[in-house]
Amino acid sequence: MKDFPGTPGTITALVLRVSQCLFAACSIASMATTNNFFSVTAFCYLIASMGLQIIWCSGLAFLDAYALAKKKVLHNHVLVSLFVVGDWVTATLSLAAASASAGVTMLYVADVPSCRVGQECLKYQISVSFAFLSWITIAMSSLLMFWLLAAG
C-alpha cells in the first residue's frame, strides 16, 4: 500500500484523531451543561453520536501513537478495511447528529421568536459548531482511508 500523510501510523493521522476526540468532547461538554437537552431527541442523539466518536477516535489515536513509537507500519488490507468502515459509519452519524441539532437550534434561535431560551441557545450553538468541526476532521480521515484502500 502507498504511504502518504494521513495514513495510519503517521503524525498527520494522529493529529487528526486527537482533534476529532477534542472537538467531540467540547461538543458534549457544551450540550450536557444545558438544562433541557434531554427533552429534545436531536440533542440526545448528538451526545450519543459524539460519545461513540470519542470511543472510536481515541482507540485509533492510541493505535497511531503505538505505531509511531514502535515504528510499525499499519498498512494491512484487513485493518485498513476495518478503519474505512468504522470511519464512514462514525462520520455519517456525526454529520446527521450535527445537522439535526443545527436544525432544532435554528428553529429555537431564528424561526420561533417565542421559543427563546436565552443563555441555553448560545450553548446549543457552540455544541453544534464543535460537532461540525469534529465531522470535518473525521471526514478528512475517512477520505484518506478510502483512498488508501482503493489505491491498494
Added chain:
Amino acid sequence: MKDFPGTPGTITALVLRVSQCLFAACSIASMATTNNFFSVTAFCYLIASMGLQIIWCSGLAFLDAYALAKKKVLHNHVLVSLFVVGDWVTATLSLAAASASAGVTMLYVADVPSCRVGQECLKYQISVSFAFLSWITIAMSSLLMFWLLAAG
C-alpha cells in the same frame, strides 16, 4: 479505468440517477404542499437541497442515457473527477438537509406535544423519508465514483 456496474454510462448508473431524481422530487412535493414549511429554516433548506440534487442528477442521467444509446465510454479522468466532486457535495448537502428536517420533525411529532400540527406532521415525515432514500442512492453513486477514480 476499470469497468464495473455503477460506473458512468452503465444501466446501473442510469437507474441510480433516475431514482435519485424521483425520490428528491417526491420529497419536495410532500414538503411544498404543507402550509408552514417556509417558517422553518430546515424545511426551506431541504427543498433547496433536493432542488439542487434534481438538477445535478437529471443532468447526469441524460449523460448516462446518451452514453448508453451511443455506446460511448465516459471513463475520462477529468470527467470522473468532476462527477466525484459533484456527487460528494450533493450527497453531503442532502444528508445534512434530511437530518436537519428530521430533527425538527421529531421535535414536532414526539418532543413537544403542544406543538402538534396534525396532518402536516405526516407530510413532514414522508418528505424526510424520501430525502433519506434520495441520500442513500446518491451515497451509493458517490462511493462507486470515488472507487473508480481511486482505482484508476
